[in-house]
Amino acid sequence: MEFNIALLKGDGIGPEIVDSAVSVLEKIGEKFGHKFNFTPYLIGGCAIDAVGKPLPEETVEGCLKSDSVLLGAVGGPKWDSLPGDIRPEKALLGIRAAMELFTNLRPAKLYSALKEACPLREDLVSKGFDIMIVRELTGGIYFGERGYRQGKYGLEAYDTECYSETEIRRIAKVACETAMKRGKKVISIDKANVLESSRLWRKVVHEVAEDYPEVTVTDMLVDNAAMQLVRNPQQFDVAVTSNMFGDILSDEASQLTGSIGMLASASLGETKRGLYEPIHGSAPDIAGQNKANPIATILSAAMMLRYSFDLTAEADAIEKAVDLVLDSGLRTADLVGDSDTKPLSTTEMTAAVLERI
Ligand code: IPM
Numbered sequence: 001m002e003f004n005i006a007l008l009k010g011d012g013i014g015p016e017i018v019d020s021a022v023s024v025l026e027k028i029g030e031k032f033g034h035k036f037n038f039t040p041y042l043i044g045g046c047a048i049d050a051v052g053k054p055l056p057e058e059t060v061e062g063c064l065k066s067d068s069v070l071l072g073a074v075g076g077p078k079w080d081s082l083p084g085d086i087r088p089e090k091a092l093l094g095i096r097a098a099m100e101l102f103t104n105l106r107p108a109k110l111y112s113a114l115k116e117a118c119p120l121r122e123d124l125v126s127k128g129f130d131i132m133i134v135r136e137l138t139g140g141i142y143f144g145e146r147g148y149r150q151g152k153y154g155l156e157a158y159d160t161e162c163y164s165e166t167e168i169r170r171i172a173k174v175a176c177e178t179a180m181k182r183g184k185k186v187i188s189i190d191k192a193n194v195l196e197s198s199r200l201w202r203k204v205v206h207e208v209a210e211d212y213p214e215v216t217v218t219d220m221l222v223d224n225a226a227m228q229l230v231r232n233p234q235q236f237d238v239a240v241t242s243n244m245f246g247d248i249l250s251d252e253a254s255q256l257t258g259s260i261g262m263l264a265s266a267s268l269g270e271t272k273r274g275l276y277e278p279i280h281g282s283a284p285d286i287a288g289q290n291k292a293n294p295i296a297t298i299l300s301a302a303m304m305l306r307y308s309f310d311l312t313a314e315a316d317a318i319e320k321a322v323d324l325v326l327d328s329g330l331r332t333a334d335l336v337g338d339s340d341t342k343p344l345s346t347t348e349m350t351a352a353v354l355e356r357i
């Protein structure tokens with residue numbers, strides 16, 4: 001089969017890790033007889049430098065006419081002092097909105113080979129964990145009304161959390177469908193003891209759950225969820241939550257896997273076209289040094305094969321190769337910790353994955 005993939009390499013380590021994932025896709029293409037055509041587009045800081053805005057129209061059009069999109073990361077100190085609406089990060093929100101990608105799947109699982117990289121005590125993760133965070137991605141406070149106004153203490157800035165029944169219903173449905181293919185357990189995370197939007201969230205989630213009698217849906221307050229993730233991560237199967245809570249909790253969950261350099265993500269809407277990206281950022285401190293862990297991006301490419309192209313065997317082959325690499329003790333710098341293992345570079349790690357496909 002033939003697929004057209006838009007590449008948004010972005011800033012910092014973005015180009016290095018996207019190149020790694022591209023070489024993995026090319027290897028899959030050779031091995032399984034597919035053709036992947038890659039077209040690069042600008043996004044983030046590099047787009048600001050080139051054309052004065054973080055999300056050029058050409059990029060949006062290119063993504064909308066592609067079969068799927070692979071993204072690296074955006075942002076860096078160079079653009080940190082720009083106003084909010086032309087910051088690199090705005091492009092990420094913009095492309096998710098333009099592609100109507102309201103679902104963000106962020107799997108966090110403990111690889112047995114990485115158990116020693118998990119910061120939790122061994123008895124807490126003896127059975128491992130395998131969590132699918134389902135984060136709502138195009139609503140909530142990241143997209144709500146915002147601005148400046150005069151308030152009781154003078155100038156104030158505000159952002160608003162707002163969720164419609166429709167937005168909650170469609171993400172709750174994704175969570176239940178996802179749970180049906182896994183452990184049939186959904187934990188819905190909110191702050192319903194304080195927020196009105198969370199009370200609506202909770203009500204709608206339970207209405208949706210009625211259509212899935214096999215799925216157990218329970219609620220958890222977000223502060224408790226932050227604690228439960230480090231107390232007993234094994235209790236989570238599917239965790240569904242709002243945009244901001246999902247952003248925060250997925251970073252927390254990633255650290256439990258040993259490194260944020262391991263976590264892939266898929267952003268999906270109603271169509272097969274998705275956007276796939278590591279959950280980590282552009283890591284400007286190590287950019288251009290061939291040190292970044294490419295695994296999160298490589299696993300994001302695997303998610304693209306699975307969710308956008310229905311290429312299950314091909315996705316399995318990538319995930320298996322990553323397992324084998326980790327089992328054989330190979331590590332990038334982020335995974336080495338205080339041990340005296342010699343870390344692999346980005347290109348060495350990529351080569352190690354390629355060899356095992
Ligand atoms: C992420 C990032 C982004 C987000 C930022 C950079 C806009 O933190 O993908 O988790 O909040 O979604």
Ligand code: MG
Nearest residue numbers: 247248251279
């Ligand atoms: Mg984040």
